[in-house]
Amino acid sequence: MDALVEIIKTFTKGEATEFASFINRLKRKQNRKDLELFWLFYKEGELSRVDVLARLYPDGNKVAYHALRKKLLRHVTDFIFSKQLREDYTAETQVSAYVGLAHYLNEYRLDSLAWKYLRKAEQMAVRTEQYAMANQIARQQLDMPLLQLNQDIEPILLRKKRYLQLAIEDDRADTAYKIISYHLHQSKTNLEGADMQLVIENVLTEYELTGSVSQRPSMVYRLMSIARSAAKSSKMYYGFEPLLLRYYNGITPDADPSENDKIYIARLQYMIAHTLFRNKKFKQAHDYIYLLREQLRIVSKSEYARLLPRFTQLYCALRFFSGHINEAIRMVDAAFMQQLRLKPEEVLNLKLNKAIYHFYNEDYRVALRELLSIEHSNAWCAKVAGIEWVVKKNLLDIYIQFELGNLEIAANKIRGMLRQKYSSGKLPQMQRVLVFLNLVNQIVDDPEVAQTQQFYDNVEESFNWIPIEQEDLHASVYYAWMKSKIVMKKPYQVLLDLILIEE
Numbered sequence: 334m335d336a337l338v339e340i341i342k343t344f345t346k347g348e349a350t351e352f353a354s355f356i357n358r359l360k361r362k363q364n365r366k367d368l369e370l371f372w373l374f375y376k377e378g379e380l381s382r383v384d385v386l387a388r389l390y391p392d393g394n395k396v397a398y399h400a401l402r403k404k405l406l407r408h409v410t411d412f413i414f415s416k417q418l419r420e421d422y423t424a425e426t427q428v429s430a431y432v433g434l435a436h437y438l439n440e441y442r443l444d445s446l447a448w449k450y451l452r453k454a455e456q457m458a459v460r461t462e463q464y465a466m467a468n469q470i471a472r473q474q475l476d477m478p479l480l481q482l483n484q485d486i487e488p489i490l491l492r493k494k495r496y497l498q499l500a501i502e503d504d505r506a507d508t509a510y511k512i513i514s515y516h517l518h519q520s521k522t523n524l525e526g527a528d529m530q531l532v533i534e535n536v537l538t539e540y541e542l543t544g545s546v547s548q549r550p551s552m553v554y555r556l557m558s559i560a561r562s563a564a565k566s567s568k569m570y571y572g573f574e575p576l577l578l579r580y581y582n583g584i585t586p587d588a589d590p591s592e593n594d595k596i597y598i599a600r601l602q603y604m605i606a607h608t609l610f611r612n613k614k615f616k617q618a619h620d621y622i623y624l625l626r627e628q629l630r631i632v633s634k635s636e637y638a639r640l641l642p643r644f645t646q647l648y649c650a651l652r653f654f655s656g657h658i659n660e661a662i663r664m665v666d667a668a669f670m671q672q673l674r675l676k677p678e679e680v681l682n683l684k685l686n687k688a689i690y691h692f693y694n695e696d697y698r699v700a701l702r703e704l705l706s707i708e709h710s711n712a713w714c715a716k717v718a719g720i721e722w723v724v725k726k727n728l729l730d731i732y733i734q735f736e737l738g739n740l741e742i743a744a745n746k747i748r749g750m751l752r753q754k755y756s757s758g759k760l761p762q763m764q765r766v767l768v769f770l771n772l773v774n775q776i777v778d779d780p781e782v783a784q785t786q787q788f789y790d791n792v793e794e795s796f797n798w799i800p801i802e803q804e805d806l807h808a809s810v811y812y813a814w815m816k817s818k819i820v821m822k823k824p825y826q827v828l829l830d831l832i833l834i835e836e
Contacts (some may be wrong), residue, residue: 337406342378349371355408356412431454467496509536553583554601557576642675642683649661678718700733724750728750784818809828
């Protein structure tokens with residue numbers, strides 16, 4: 334696809350309108366061809382060069398068209414850069430802004446003001462553990478007229494020495510993380526907890542980081558994020574759980590934690606709650622979600638806004654799987670009404686979860702309405718949330734159509750799924766889906782087949798069953814509907830019976 338068109342198609346309606354204003358920021362002109370080209374690509378997508386020339390340059394001026402494309406691309410990149418600067422409230426951006434301001438003031442010999450902003454930049458860099466940046470700032474401080482500013486050089490040298498040591502430690506940690514990530518993902522098809530732990534401990538020992546990890550929550554978080562990514566891709570949350578708890582409990586608490594420590598403790602608490610949830614340990618997950626709720630009261634506003642949607646979604650799911658389906662529905666409704674700052678993936682997950690909750694509450698038309706409210710194509714959703722998300726959405730759609738009595742529609746949707754690229758079975762995680770889809774197809778073709786011994790035997794023989802406590806929770810959601818047809822009970826009760834584990 335045309336790269337320029339691909340970028341433009343990522344714009345929302347609001348961003349497209351904002352871009353139209355941005356492009357006229359320097360000089361407003363009538364009949365702008367660059368803006369005309371933008372709207373053409375935005376509304377109609379990729380067009381052949383012949384079509385574009387026919388609309389914008391009937392005389393066939395290819396040189397002018399290519400110049401126009403370059404001009405539009407410059408405007409688009411400037412707009413994206415400007416928007417990111419406006420919306421990027423990260424500490425790194427703020428530190429860089431203070432340093433840039435100090436440099437500007439220094440050029441005009443406003444030394445006192447320049448020193449003030451360098452100190453602000455240093456304090457923020459230290460608070461957010463940007464030690465390489467703090468070291469650079471200390472170097473700039475040494476270039477200042479310290480005697481005129483009544484500043485002693487010794488404290489600066491001591492701070493710079495400490496920042497350099499920590500920056501070197503961060504560099505070693507970064508290398509260690511990359512090695513750990515490589516080995517964990519290389520062996521992701523066989524991720525037992527002991528193997529994970531061995532890989533991590535060997536690399537930490539080699540890079541002399543074993544003691545550092547327990548002293549810095551940020552290191553624990555990054556390390557566990559890498560391990561979690563490997564566990565997530567292989568659905569090995571069960572093996573990841575003891576490793577995560579071990580490193581979290583090994584953190585040495587600080588009597589006066591920094592803002593950064595508070596943030597990473599909150600992120601680790603969310604990670605633990607989510608892992609326990611995926612392992613169907615709902616009571617323990619509730620304990621950590623309550624810890625997280627208290628931690629959110631003391632983190633920065635930006636971190637609160639970042640974690641609140643995840644906290645809300647996880648808490649809703651916990652209530653749903655704990656038998657409180659109506660509470661889960663009320664809370665997920667409230668999440669949208671609160672107008673949380675949701676990322677596209679978070680919006681998709683919340684909408685799918687809401688549809689699942691209504692489906693298991695036997696509000697089939699409401700569930701269908703929730704799915705239909707997802708206006709984006711499956712291809713777009715796959716890019717944002719992954720192929721598995723699209724498969725889950727399509728399977729739920731089939732279930733809903735079946736329950737509404739639309740058997741032909743359900744059958745057509747199954748055939749549609751089988752025509753998709755993932756139906757080749759080349760993706761390992763999709764092999765079970767295809768087996769499962771064929772079983773669902775039998776029920777759609779003949780709803781009474783589910784009560785036959787032959788169908789029951791087919792189900793038993795179709796999968797390599799593992800202990801229920803290790804079975805993927807999301808897979809249980811979709812299997813529960815099929816089992817409800819076999820045992821002739823309400824799907825929600827079957828789901829609760831299926832995932833009930835004594836803790």
